[in-house]
Structures are given as structure tokens and as C-alpha cells.
Amino acid sequence: MSQIPRCRGRPSAFALSERERERERGRGGDHPSPSADVSEEAPSTSRGPDALSASAPVPGGGRRLQAAPAVGPRTQKQLELKVAELVQFLLVKDQKKIPIKRTDILKHVVGDYKDVFPELLRLAAGRLRDVFGYELVELEPRSNAYILVNTLEPVEEDAEVRGDQGTPAAGLLMIVLGLIFMKGNTITETEVWDFLRRLGVYPTKRHLIFGDPKKLITEDFVRQRYLEYRRIPHTDPVDYELQWGPRTNLETSKMKVLKFVAKIHNQDPKDWPVQYCEALMDEENRARPPASAPAPSS
Numbered sequence: 001m002s003q004i005p006r007c008r009g010r011p012s013a014f015a016l017s018e019r020e021r022e023r024e025r026g027r028g029g030d031h032p033s034p035s036a037d038v039s040e041e042a043p044s045t046s047r048g049p050d051a052l053s054a055s056a057p058v059p060g061g062g063r064r065l066q067a068a069p070a071v072g073p074r075t076q077k078q079l080e081l082k083v084a085e086l087v088q089f090l091l092v093k094d095q096k097k098i099p100i101k102r103t104d105i106l107k108h109v110v111g112d113y114k115d116v117f118p119e120l121l122r123l124a125a126g127r128l129r130d131v132f133g134y135e136l137v138e139l140e141p142r143s144n145a146y147i148l149v150n151t152l153e154p155v156e157e158d159a160e161v162r163g164d165q166g167t168p169a170a171g172l173l174m175i176v177l178g179l180i181f182m183k184g185n186t187i188t189e190t191e192v193w194d195f196l197r198r199l200g201v202y203p204t205k206r207h208l209i210f211g212d213p214k215k216l217i218t219e220d221f222v223r224q225r226y227l228e229y230r231r232i233p234h235t236d237p238v239d240y241e242l243q244w245g246p247r248t249n250l251e252t253s254k255m256k257v258l259k260f261v262a263k264i265h266n267q268d269p270k271d272w273p274v275q276y277c278e279a280l281m282d283e284e285n286r287a288r289p290p291a292s293a294p295a296p297s298s
Contacts, residue, residue: 095209099145254280
């Protein structure tokens, strides 16, 4: 019998990008935030476009261009986070079934990682192919517009893990369920929208595919019993929290959601020992036969 790993692990993958960003802000100053929702920028190591045009006075008048500061080497973790962000952006944008423009990718996801964009795109394409069964294809040569082509026949079990269950909303629901689980089974609504803004999904903007995203998450999914949504007492401004609903526990499991998160981040579920222990316990509880009802007294 395999030994259950000690339940002390690092924070969730969804939370890592926030911490990385704070660290980077402390090193290099403020960075512009893109407007995309999977639209706060991920870890960044350059000073942004303004640094390229900086100038300094020279003796005798006039100004000379200063050399832009070199972009420092990115860590493997920073690149993995950026690839995961790009994969999620492409998956959400593909729901519209219109070509995804390179300019949108650069603006909303890549930011000051433009120097490694070809490598990010290559890694994201591999992740889309190996995990989700999608081929990233350039629509026409030099068109700088891409589409995702489904290369897999629908398989029920695989679709469950991918969150691809016949409707675009299912993928969004899977992302929210993953956020909740990785955050300790409860997440504030503010944290949900902070993350979804980076995917181009805003609570106050109508989405071409999801319609009214706030209504979908806080009303429709709640009414369908996928989510529980309640006000957090004594918060100013008012905030709400989300948890898994009873229907989620019937239709999926913590292990399936953890595998979904792990595949997006190209990691093993055991890389999150706390969540993995919890998912194992959930699997064991599901495998136990239901307790028999007590016999009626005569």
C-alpha cells in the first residue's frame, strides 16, 4: 500500500501567479496590466516598453538614447505559469469559433515576454495537443491568426477531465471548481474575478460565448447546484464566497478536478500534497459502501 504523502505543500497553482507578481513588482516597479481576464499580468522581468525609449542628456545639449535594460532570465516556474495562462486564454477564446489574433495573444497574455513568444507558443501548442486533444493551427500562412482543431473523438471519461462536456460553460465551470478546490474548498468572489479577468472574462461585461458571466456563475451554476454562493458577514465592501455544490460532488470528484489543474500546469497531482491527500481521502470515501439503514423496530 503506497504511503500517503505528508499534507504540507506549497500554495495552489492558481495562487502562485499572484505571489510571483508581487515579488516581481518589488524588483522592477509597476507593470501595466493587460485587459484580459486569465488581465493581471503574470510574472514579469522587464521594465516594459517605456524603458526602450528612455533618453539621457549629453554634454553640449541634446539627448542620447539609453540602452534598454536587458531582460533577466526567467525561471522555469515563471515560464510554466505563462504557458498555463496562454493555454487557458486560447481555450476560452476558441469557444467563439473565430480566429484568435496574434495581437490579442501578445496584448492580453504575453506582455513583456515577447522575446520568448515563439517558445511559449510552441509549449502551449504541445500542451493543447497532449492534454486537451486540440491542434493549434495558423489559419493561413503569415496570417498571425490561429484556430484550435479538435483531433480527438469524444470520449466520456477524457471529456470529464478536460471539462469539455458539450457546452462552452462547462469549461468555465471546471476552471471555477479548480480554483475553489486549490484554495481550500472556499474562495471569495473577488478572487474568482481577479483570476477570470486574466482570461478575458469580466463580471460587468457581456461575453460573446458566456453571455452574462456574473449571472452564469453566481445564479445559473448556483441554481443548477454546481456551486454554493453566500455572503461573507462583516465585509466592507460586501464580498461573497463560493464552494462546491451537491451536484458537483455527484458528477465529478476532487481527484478529477486536481488532475484537470495538474494537466493545465503540466505537473503531477502529487505536486500539491495537501490537495492530493484530500483527493485520495475523497476517493476512499466514495469507494466505501453506503451504511445500511437500521432495521425498523417491531
